[in-house]
Amino acid sequence: MKQYLLEPRDSAPSEIVLHEVDPRPLKAGEVSVRIEASSLNYRDLLMKSGLSASGGSDPVVPLSDGSGVIDEVTGDAGDWKVGDKVALTFFRDWQAGRFDMAYHGAARGGSCDGVLAESVVAPAHSLVKVPGYLSTREAATLPCAAVTAWHAMMERGHPVGPGDTVLCLGTGGVSIFALQMAKAAGAKVILTSGSDEKLARARSLGADETINYRTTPDWDREVHRLTEKRGVDAVIEVGGPGTLEKSMNSVAAGGFISLIGVLTGFAPPETSLFPLVKKNVDLQGIYVGSREMFLRMLSFFEQHQIRPVIDGTFSFEEASGAYARLEGAQHLGKIVIEH
Ligand SMILES: NC(=O)c1ccc[n+]([C@@H]2O[C@H](COP(=O)([O-])OP(=O)(O)OC[C@H]3O[C@@H](n4cnc5c(N)ncnc54)[C@H](OP(=O)(O)O)[C@@H]3O)[C@@H](O)[C@H]2O)c1
Secondary structure: OEEEEEEEEOOEEEEEEEEEOOOOOOOOOEEEEEEEEEEOOHHHHHHHHOOOOOOOOOOEOOOOEEEEEEEEEOOOOOOOOOOOEEEEOOEOOOOOOOOOHHHHHHEEOOOEOOOOEOEEEEEHHHEEEOOOOOOHHHHOOHHHHHHHHHHHHHHOOOOOOOOOEEEEEOOOHHHHHHHHHHHHOOOEEEEEEOOHHHHHHHHHOOOOEEEEOOOOOOHHHHHHHHOOOOOEEEEEEOOOOOOHHHHHHHEEEEEEEEEOOOOOOOOOOOOOOHHHHHOOOEEEEOOOOOHHHHHHHHHHHHHHOOOOOEEEEEEHHHHHHHHHHHHHOOOOOEEEEEO
8 A cells, every 4th residue: 555654854743754555453442444535734844844842853754634444343342333434633642631641652744654555553542433424535635734723722721612702813724713613602703814815705704804914914903902901711832932921911810821833933922921910811732632622623523504605626646736735824723635
């Protein structure tokens, strides 16, 4: 079978290289999944450039997010059967409960093999069943970005609902999922982007208010104006050190900021964190989520018939084109590879 490896290069970004390998025989408690689709996350660019914390020096099968059909099971693989439509979890072993640092040892496409392959062998506990209304092409977009957005809004603090206003930064995978889920939950959404064209698209997807952060660099003031000086109840913070100050200015007293991303890098915050104290704001770190969170999110998706927004699809052979599309940041939502 064919699989890609992300191969480190001495003084350059890693490269994805296609190999022909023999499928590994199953061990007890494992299933084999014929991957039908995978999708990319910003993290996969960090992995390729060597900036991700979860990368090692050995080649690894890239990409955390994939979906497909079970084509082989072992006797002790629970209720799974050949033909089941499944998606893989981001953390192979975080099934439920509080996070444990040991889970970082098996983050797919980083510290363990990912899904950019024709077939993947996985422990039976690291899969979820895909609801019937979603295709594997759609389900492949969910394990990282969607679970992160769900965890950030629904699993900690108070779940977002009617009467709340959520601020989403940019139009990448996490932010567009956050927009869709917040709207389905009955909340208002303010969304920023550097592109007016993308803002128009976000409005058609339900965003109530939009701000161009390039033409309105003081977008926190605009958030204040739009919320009649109250601020938003939740910020889906994917920017990091370069946006945190404005996110802190944008959040309402008693609200929360879910700290997710590093689009502006890994440097320390550029500002005092005291506004969090003054406003009784919760700052919560979010790292994807557990299998149980994934399952709760899928029920919510099914209840609201949410469909992922797919920007474009590349063939397995054109996987490097999918990386280039993500790197160009012209996309809105998710980029998919069909295997
Ligand atoms: N902690 C976690 O578990 C977790 C999980 C998933 C992702 N992340 C992180 O979250 C971030 C987003 O990931 P993703 O996969 O959704 O990214 P993505 O799909 O690549 O989206 C990136 C988009 O963010 C917007 N953007 C870029 N710089 C921005 C800035 N300074 N301010 C506001 N928006 C900006 C741009 O949208 P516009 O063109 O519309 O401006 C860009 O297209 C990344 O840093 C990623 O590493 C963390």
